[in-house]
Each structure stands twice: as structure tokens, then as C-alpha cells.
Amino acid sequence: MSGRTISQERAAANAGAWLARLQRDDLTAADAEAFDAWLAETPDNAEAYREALAVWHEFEAVAPEVGAELAELGRRQALRQGVSRRRWIVGGGLAAAAALTVAVLPQISGQPDVQVYATGKGEHRRIALSDGSTIDLNAESQLSVAYSRKGRDVVLADGEAIFDVAHDPKRPFVVEASGRMVRVLGTQFDVRNRDRALSVTVARGKVQVSPVAASSAQAFVLTPGQRLRIDPEGVGRLASVDPAEAFGWRTGRLVYRDEPLADVVADLNRQFVRQIEISDPELARMPITGVIVIDDQDAVVARLGLMLPVRSVPSERGTLLLRK
Amino acid sequence: MAAPRSTERVDDEGPLYRAFLEKREALLLFLAARTRCMATAEDLLQDLYLKLHGLDDEAAVRAPAGLLYRMATNVLVDHVRSRDRSARRDASWRQETRSTLAGEDVAEEAAADEALIAQERVRLLAEAVAELPPQMGRAFRLHKLKGLTQAQTAQAMGVSVKMVEQHIQAAVRNLTRRLRP
The missing domain is CATH 2.60.120.1440 (Jelly Rolls)
Structure with a gap:
């Protein structure tokens, strides 16, 4: 294992996801703004993204050469497989024993x-x-x-x-x-x-x-x-x-009993890229009791409006909740 | 990191320009996702900056960042259509001789030993791709190396576009971990 922190590991995972998402054929400004929000979350994100980008650009620069090399590797591998298949016929028992040893090795090495x-x-x-x-x-x-x-x-x-x-x-x-x-x-x-x-x-x-x-x-x-x-x-x-309430998130249901709106919104903001913001601290403390089904974000916000006297307006990061 | 010269002498204090300066780094990283290199992304950012001059600042006051990203998305989509992809598709993908290395700026005027280092690096990159799980490797080869769009890659592989994106995401993670400096 490398000496990277958990935050860096997570940033690296998300950097890959973002780089892939930004290649979408139907890329929209909403994707772009969500990307901006992710970058702003922690300096680890920009750093991980730059790292992924460096490798991505490297492939871009030598794509034909790497393609040619891959074709060459494929040919050589096919050749080797041809050879080993012939050997298998001659010494099948030996080869099987060797394969078994390889499979068992990780177990007995003691290294988790x-x-x-x-x-x-x-x-x-x-x-x-x-x-x-x-x-x-x-x-x-x-x-x-x-x-x-x-x-x-x-x-x-x-x-x-x-x-x-x-x-x-x-x-x-x-x-x-x-x-x-x-x-x-x-x-x-x-x-x-x-x-x-x-x-x-x-x-x-x-x-x-x-x-x-x-x-x-x-x-x-x-x-x-x-x-x-x-x-x-x-x-x-x-x-x-x-x-069943605590396990609800697995099937897309969040169950709350007297939880402050701020905590509920924090949960929701982990489920959607577009972020929900709360306009004032008093509103953030209001308790919520009920079930929120996680499907479409607009529908989720509308459901909040049924549970509390709140209305929503679009904001730069996503949605802003205001007191009705 | 040096800013393009013209952004250094911004005399307009409008909200759109302030937003541009504030978002400069993020916009650059966004554009770079689809350019050949960082320098091309800088060029695109410069184009975007020049386009700000013709805009009515008042109209952008309410959501300057939103406008900037709409413009950046358009710049990027246009750029990809006009240059990178078409250029790559016409490129000699099937030409399997090493002479294509000479067409690349790295090797263009490089000394013999530098060319050797570049060749060794190409071998490492290829090996890393070869060791990806088969479907993931295939998605990466079609999309990144052959320059097919995600939809074309999905069609070629007989899977959904979403699946292609997931393969690419996992491939990026895997290759970055293995090949980062």
C-alpha cells in the first residue's frame, strides 16, 4: 500500500469518475458546474484530478504509438499461448500442479x-x-x-x-x-x-x-x-x-425521526451532485420526521416542502431552501 | 502557474471578469479534460476570455459562473469536433511502424537517447493497458486510443453508454495509479 491518506484515495477515485464524465458526448454546462463544485471541495480533488489528467494527456499524445505497441503485444501473447498450449499436452499434470501452487500462495504468505x-x-x-x-x-x-x-x-x-x-x-x-x-x-x-x-x-x-x-x-x-x-x-x-429504518438507505429510503433539517440536507447532499443549501440557521434546526425516497432530486426537494414550510429556488450550487 | 498575458491587464472590473479570474484554474482543468495537452487548454481559455469582451456584462451579473461554464462547454464541444477527434481518426492508427513517433512533438527533434526513452515509455503505457481487465481495456482502447465517442464505443462493444463511462472511469483510476510520476 502507498502512504496516501483516505481523503487522497477518495479524491483519486472521484477524479477518475470526473474525467470519464467530462468525456460525455452530451456534456452540459450543468456537468461543468458540478465539476467546479467538486474541485472546490478540497485541494486533494484538484491534485488527484491533475494527476489523472497528466496520464490521460500522455495517452493522448502517443495514442497511435501505444495502439501499435498493443497490437504487437497481442501478437506476441498469441504466439506464447500457442507454445504453452502445446506444452500443456505433453506435461499436463506438471502444469496443473504449478497452477495450483500459484493459487494457494496468497493464502500462506501471511500478508493480508x-x-x-x-x-x-x-x-x-x-x-x-x-x-x-x-x-x-x-x-x-x-x-x-x-x-x-x-x-x-x-x-x-x-x-x-x-x-x-x-x-x-x-x-x-x-x-x-x-x-x-x-x-x-x-x-x-x-x-x-x-x-x-x-x-x-x-x-x-x-x-x-x-x-x-x-x-x-x-x-x-x-x-x-x-x-x-x-x-x-x-x-x-x-x-x-x-x-429497517437504519437500513433504508440501501433501497433508497431515508427515514428520520426528529432530525434537524441540516442533518437531513447533509445526507441528501451525499446522494446528489447538485447541492442543497439552507438559507437561515433557524430553518436548519427545524426537526423532520418522515420517509424521504431518494429518486429524482427535484421530487425530493418538493417532498421536503410537504414536510416543512419551505420553498426552493435555484442557486449557483444547486438549490436554495427558503422559509415559506 | 503563469496566467495568460492578457488576463493580467484586466481593466474591466465587471462581475463576469471577476468570476473569470476566480474560476480561471477550474475552467482550465475543465477544458483540459478533452484537449491534447495543458497548452491547448490554455489556448481555449484565452479564446473564451476574448469572447467575454463582446458580452453585455449586465446580463451575466446574476449567475456569472453559470454563463462562464456554458461558454466553456460550448468552446469544448466545438473544439473537440473541429480538431482533436477528426485529426486522430485520420491519423495512422493502423500504421504499426515506429516512424509515427517522429510525428509527435516529443520525438520530433529529440536526440536518439530521448527517442529511446520515449519508446520505452510507450511500451510501459501499452503494457498497462494490456493488463486492464478485458472489457475495461477494450473500452479504453476504442474510446481513448482510437478516438471513438462514448456512444460509438458503446455500439462497438454492444453495451450501454453508461457502462462505457464506468469502464473508462475504472481504467483512468487503474492507469493513473500505475503510471503517475
Whole structure:
């Protein structure tokens, strides 16, 4: 692994997405403005984009030569395959044994295989892991997975994910987020690590949440239907919830009970490139209770208007919410 | 990073010019997505700047950034249609001799050892593309190296345009990680 930060990794993933999007045949000014907004988010974004651009331009400059070289590589490979196919007929047993050794090697080398996954705005991703576990990654999230013979270690650096963990008593599944470890054997649960606040909701099985560093902070054991929230000051609170609500984002439904509009808008802004802004702080504090279906952004904004006395006007970054 | 000379002596203090100066870097990076190199993007930015003179500033006051990006999008789409793509399609893609290297500014007047370094780099670039997963590599070759549009690439591969974009996105990520300086 290189020594890049999570933010840089995410910027690199998004830089690729933007460079691809800007190649669209039907590129519009809206794409351009959304690109501008993304660049402005963090200096890492411009840097990652420049890096991708440098490689992109390099290919542009020598496209015919690279094409010719690829054709040459293809010819040579075809030639080699012809040779090895003949050898296979002669010494098939030997070749099969060699192939098996190669396949087993990563397992016995003891080096965990680390994979990094990142999602951008509005992007959801399902990750199928080698042990049968799955991870659903919400928008603007970043996690890494390290599997070894001794354990399954996941770091949720930022964002939210639902874990569906295959039972394996010999290899505990541990999720690290916001200075806590969530340890499980086989279960389904949601971990949310946003703005330095951690939230863990369990649907099935049992999980333990404890501090990563040795400290006097409390450890919690959660059972199905329980949610633990730890605020940025480290204060934890347990509550009974319907797990289906916390898991709703996977199917495009966000469920809120007395959440301030600012938090709801922060969630929505992770799902859409066009950003929603709130005109005044008092409006930002107004509580929302209800279900927001994430489909078309205009429809979502219209639904907000049904839940609160707000109206929307177009703004430079997207949409501005005003008090009615 | 040097600004084009004429932007340094902006005497007009209108909101459109201020927005241009503020957005200069972002506009450049936007334009560069489809140009051959940064220098061409600078040229396009200069064209865009010159076009600002003919505009009624009052009309742009409400959303100067929006207007700038509409103009930049038009400049880019026109540019691509008139130059890069057509030039590339006419280029000798099928010509598989190394002599085409001489047509490139890098190698044009380069000394023998520089040409050798350039050749070695071409080999590295090609190997990186060859090692992409097959569909991703095919999308990249058709779209980036052969210069097909995303729609043409989709048609050639029998997949959706969205899928092509995803392949290109993943290819950019993969190649950048591998080839960045």
C-alpha cells in the first residue's frame, strides 16, 4: 500500500469518475458546474484530478504509438499461448500442479490482502467478500478490507455501510470506525461514521463496540433492534429502533425521526451532485420526521416542502431552501 | 502557474471578469479534460476570455459562473469536433511502424537517447493497458486510443453508454495509479 491518506484515495477515485464524465458526448454546462463544485471541495480533488489528467494527456499524445505497441503485444501473447498450449499436452499434470501452487500462495504468505473501496456522491456499492460476507457502501464513503488467516479487519474511515457477515468463529470480523471497534461473529448491522459521530445499528446477531485504544471508555454489547450513538465528545447512548429504518438507505429510503433539517440536507447532499443549501440557521434546526425516497432530486426537494414550510429556488450550487 | 498575458491587464472590473479570474484554474482543468495537452487548454481559455469582451456584462451579473461554464462547454464541444477527434481518426492508427513517433512533438527533434526513452515509455503505457481487465481495456482502447465517442464505443462493444463511462472511469483510476510520476 502507498502512504496516501483516505481523503487522497477518495479524491483519486472521484477524479477518475470526473474525467470519464467530462468525456460525455452530451456534456452540459450543468456537468461543468458540478465539476467546479467538486474541485472546490478540497485541494486533494484538484491534485488527484491533475494527476489523472497528466496520464490521460500522455495517452493522448502517443495514442497511435501505444495502439501499435498493443497490437504487437497481442501478437506476441498469441504466439506464447500457442507454445504453452502445446506444452500443456505433453506435461499436463506438471502444469496443473504449478497452477495450483500459484493459487494457494496468497493464502500462506501471511500478508493480508488489503482492498480499498470508495464511493462518490450518489454512488452505492455492494462489495462481495471472499468469505461470503457482503458490504453495502453508502454514498461518499471509504473503507478498507484486510483479510488474513487470523481475522477479518475492516476500517470504515468515513461514511456508512451495512455489513452482512458470514459466520466464522475462527476469524472474528472487526470494523474499526471513529476510534471504536465493532466486533462480531456473524450478523447484520449498519455502521455510520460521519462528522466524528459514530452510530451502530444491529439487525441480526450480537456485536460489541469498544474503544480501539485502551481507555476507561465504556464497551457496549448491542442486540437486534438496538442502536448505539456516540457523539464527538465520546458520550454513548443506546436506543431501541426499527433496524429497517437504519437500513433504508440501501433501497433508497431515508427515514428520520426528529432530525434537524441540516442533518437531513447533509445526507441528501451525499446522494446528489447538485447541492442543497439552507438559507437561515433557524430553518436548519427545524426537526423532520418522515420517509424521504431518494429518486429524482427535484421530487425530493418538493417532498421536503410537504414536510416543512419551505420553498426552493435555484442557486449557483444547486438549490436554495427558503422559509415559506 | 503563469496566467495568460492578457488576463493580467484586466481593466474591466465587471462581475463576469471577476468570476473569470476566480474560476480561471477550474475552467482550465475543465477544458483540459478533452484537449491534447495543458497548452491547448490554455489556448481555449484565452479564446473564451476574448469572447467575454463582446458580452453585455449586465446580463451575466446574476449567475456569472453559470454563463462562464456554458461558454466553456460550448468552446469544448466545438473544439473537440473541429480538431482533436477528426485529426486522430485520420491519423495512422493502423500504421504499426515506429516512424509515427517522429510525428509527435516529443520525438520530433529529440536526440536518439530521448527517442529511446520515449519508446520505452510507450511500451510501459501499452503494457498497462494490456493488463486492464478485458472489457475495461477494450473500452479504453476504442474510446481513448482510437478516438471513438462514448456512444460509438458503446455500439462497438454492444453495451450501454453508461457502462462505457464506468469502464473508462475504472481504467483512468487503474492507469493513473500505475503510471503517475
